[in-house]
Amino acid sequence: MKKFLIRAGMNPHDFKTPQDLIERDLIGTNSGNLLYAHSLYRNITTNDSILEADKYVLDINRVKYINENYDGYIIALADAFRNDFIWQLKKMTQIIEKLQIPVYLIGVGVRAPYGTSKNDLKFDFDENVRDFINAILKKSTIVGVRGKLTADYLSNLGFRENIDHTVIGCPSMYTFGNHLKIQNLSKVDEETKITTNLSKKAPLNVLQFIRKTHKNYPNAAFIPQGYDEFKLMYTGVQVFNEKNYPSSITDIEYENGKSKFYINANTWIKDFRENDFAIGTKLHGNIAATISGVPSISIPLDARMKELVHYHGLSHILPEDIQANTNINDLLKSVDIHSAERKQSENYNHFIEFLNENDLPYFYQDESNYDNTPYDQLIEKIKLYPPISAFNSEETNIKERINNIVIGNEKRIRNMNSLIKKQRTQLQK
Known part of the structure; x- marks a missing residue:
């Protein structure tokens, strides 16, 4: 059984509560991150392969453990080529360079204003991005980017389109493989949800x-x-x-x-x-x-x-x-x-080609099996926390929420103090 580490705040099948989320940001500031991680679990989990979240931990001291316990490291990112994410990109690069297992970049984008042209794609962090992509390409065949603009950006940095990088879109769109059927809707009214x-x-x-x-x-x-x-x-x-x-x-x-x-x-x-x-x-x-x-x-x-x-x-x-x-x-x-x-089947097949090029396992989803994947079978009996309503909703149990807020914040403070103590110890060595 192959086991892959994946960059994600939690496993999609983990039973996490609001108290857990108060204690720690498990969604990477945005719940949209949950969707593309979920899709990768559905596509890459097979009868012979499983995924496990790294919980967004970037610790170079874990490299030895990762090398000994995983068969590969999957990194899925959103618009990570941006100024306020570069410090994390640098830490990832340092870790990737020390890893002895394959590393796969399955989705990344550049943040830029609307109307940005290829010639405008020049940033102060260009060298950091170049180092990051080079580190990954030493441990995989080709990296996947979200769209044409990001592909143009990497081409500007000297990487070859369709050789070093290829457009795969956002993995979240492949949650159910090539199955995509949108219901008809001609107009909305007061009854429309x-x-x-x-x-x-x-x-x-x-x-x-x-x-x-x-x-x-x-x-x-x-x-x-x-x-x-x-x-x-x-x-x-x-x-x-x-x-x-x-x-x-x-x-x-x-x-x-x-x-x-x-x-x-x-x-x-x-x-x-x-x-x-x-x-x-x-x-x-x-x-x-x-x-x-x-x-x-x-x-x-x-x-x-x-x-x-x-x-x-x-x-x-x-x-x-x-x-x-x-x-x-x-x-x-x-x-x-x-x-x-009309684009789904072609895009999904290209995504599968990308996984093939990197020698990653996958479960091909089509109309016959998209609702019965190995991942579905793995989690069929697992219970997940329901959606959270606003504090002023009629269904809210205020006493329970206050208790969860207090406990979650106490744990958050303890975790922060423990991290600070650990960092101080490392600096003194």
Whole structure:
């Protein structure tokens, strides 16, 4: 049995509670990270291979243990080529250089403004990215990137497209292999079950459009993804304040009690199958709907999102397409909600080719087996924590939440103190 270590905050089948999440950020600041890890578990778990999360631990002292206990290290990243992630990229590079097992990069993107051209892709961290990719290529055949813009960036750094790197999109889109069937939807009304998602950097017209959606459609449910939004929903305390963005549980996006925060991918996807439509600026909020068979419209805000909606054929509109009088039915008429279906099979087969090139095991999912994979059989009896409702929801047990908040924070402080003590000891050596 081969065992692969994978960069993830937790295993998708781990029973984690809000208390666990208060104690430690297991979602990497954004619950969207849960989706692509979940997909890789489903695709790479076979009768002869399993995956295990590294819990986002970057400790060079664990290299010996990793070498002795794993057959490979799988790294899946989002827009990791950005200034505030470079310190982690440097630590990863140091660890990768000391590993004696294969290392696979299955997805990574560059963060850049909307409209960035290939010639604009020059950053202060270029050398750090070059070192990182070189370290991985010494331990695997080819790296996978999220879209064309990231491919252009690596080509600018001297890496060869389709030899050193290839576009594979986001692994989350391959959760059920080449199976992708989106239900029909011609219009929405007050009975339609709508989910919305938002980014804090969304322009004012988009923020106002989402707010208007919640005013006009009583069944609309806001699905936040940020770690700070989890804390807001669970504790009821306003932990951030963004103008025009839902920052309090008294805001309309939370007010109707339908808002949910998901701490595992399986429940997220299962719940979304009961919805009718999704719209917003969060890529994985809309991918969760898409792979669940629910029509969605993405509103890409930057080049990172743009390269992915184009590669996967996700139905989308631009922020400037939204005017003061725009409504969802106007937008539905302007997009093809089935466009992703037509790209799915080709993209998935290319993803499988990528795994083959790197000699990684996989379970090929098609119409006959996508709901009965080795991973499904492995976790069929495992229970997962339900979605979290807002603090002011009728179903909230306030006493239980306060107890979990206190215990979770106490453990968090103990963990931080232990880490500080460990670091001091290492510095004194």
